[in-house]
Amino acid sequence: MTVHDRRAFIIGGTGQIGRATAARLTAAGYAVTLGHRRPRPDAAKPGAAGLDGITSVQVDRADTEALLRALDGHDLVVDTVAFTPLHGAQLAQLAGRVGSLVVISSGAVYQAPGLPVPIPETWPTIERDTHDYPAGKAALERRLLATPGLPVSILRTGVLHGPYGTSLDHWSFIKRALDKRPYVVIAQDGRSRFPTSAVANVAELIHLCARRPGARVLNVADDPLTVAEIGARIFAVMGHEAEIITFAGPSRPDGLGFNPWNVPEPIVFSMDKARAELGYRPAVPYDDALRQVIEWAVPAVSEAGGRWQEVFPDLIDRHGPDVWFPYAAEDAYVAGATR
Template identity: 90%
Template sequence: MTVHDRRAFIIGGTGQIGRATAARLTTAGYAVTLGHRRARPDATHPDGVTSVQVDRADTEALLKALDGHDLVVDTVAFAPHHGAQLARLAGRVGSLVVISTGAVYQAPGLPVPIPESWPTVERDAHDYPAGKAALERHLLATPGLPVSILRTGVLHGPYGTSLDHWSFIKRALDKRPHVVIAQDGRSRFPTTAVANVAELICLCAQRPAARVLNIADDPLTVAEIGARVFAVMGHEAEIITFEGPSRPDGLGFHPWNVPEPIVFSMDRARAELGYRHAVSYDDALRADIGWAVPAVSEAEAAGGGWQDVFPDLVARHGPDVWFPYAAEDAYVTGG
């Protein structure tokens, strides 16, 4: 039985990052508390994990719950007022890790790869990336706050409401003989396995400091991602590409559809903390598939579909561009 001699608190602990992090921390000897907005009397947790009800809007109650922990992880902070809350933890916790996003990097003209020193979006913007960037600035300017800010790519892992790889997973389930991809299949957009986020969080906890770190998978092209998904699922399909963006009918669409490569540098995490991927890309895919396929099957049995399991995919790209099989078949046959 693991001895849990350190204490960690995860804000947003039931999301995909929170679940993966709780599992990783318990193996590292932490007793983990998950913070919830609503009471969950029927919730069950593995050894070393408990949960408490806490209202994020009640700063005093939140700080009281966090006081004295060796590690606090915030997976859901996204605005400057969250930074003001967390800044008050200076001197009160051993280490703070806050999840941010690579969307904070200022574009266009991004280098390949993007280092953490690249400028972030303007202060006067009022969208999600700007909110995250303002949150980062507030925390990094707080004296005595050992905060590690992790900039992720598009997350993938069990229990998420978005899984870009579903674009290929469903095609394998449907036994499609081919897939047509725009931008010559060369688009690169960073993905991040939640198991690897959990690994980096654990490393940050061991060496508290004020820092910013990228966290992303190996920078594969979209065609390489498709091939890896098909290989893991034992499916053979021809990957056909064409130049330029996807068509209005969805032909060529994929969620990594960017004309210029976006790649995160992982040099700092490796040099400062000795980071190495906790799971390979293929093993991360196996975890994605192992959760997603039964989850979609359950939704379909209840009269729904994959859109109910991954509502964020629909919110980001719409419902109609994902699987234009008729258009693909016509393109391949020259019809």
């Protein structure tokens, strides 16, 4: 039986970051409470494997009083679902009432175009008076950092991948391996680089921040592989042999060449600060992170009767249903190229 001598609360604890973080923190000796609105499907059962030290509470962060009551007195509060300065104002009230905080932000806050490669945390963030996601996150960060006496680590993540994610971009390659596609066609010469973050490694950095509380901003992303390299790694992990065919320029309207990470200029986060300040190193190598997510995603889609759109609704929300697997367009392209 583990002795849990510190207490952590994760707002959004049943999501992908929340679950990975709960596992990391319980391994480090924390008693962890998961906060979320809906009933938890796999609610802690006494003695259930991996759930030692984890409890959960239904709380909607929109109810500030209930939220603060739930958070009071914890050694660590992790917030995975803060998006606006109002959420920042809620968290600001925790100064002196909790040990420290870690709040999940996003690399979407960086001012573009003209991003350096790699992007350091000192690069300016957007400042505009709109209610969109990046502007909300940037304003949230400013609100938190302006609060005196608030030991808050703000983590700017890339595109997340991990078990229980609803926006798993890696599915664009995983499904091709399941479908035994002999090739994949990728635009931008397959050389686009876009930051991705394995949730196990986000959890690792959260734990390091908890050990050394402070007011800081840190990037957290995987090694900056190209789209073609990521595809090749996924295929290799799944034991699938496929040719990666690329062409210059953007994807076609019929989806040919589409990949969610296709960008004309590379977007790469610097990890120097996390390494220098906290000694961060990925706890889980990239291929192992891939294995973890594949081992979750394949049965999850199978249990949904193959309807991947139900398991990953965010993929459809962001890019629509039609661009992900344009097999007919690919076959025509490859047939044309070899004729």
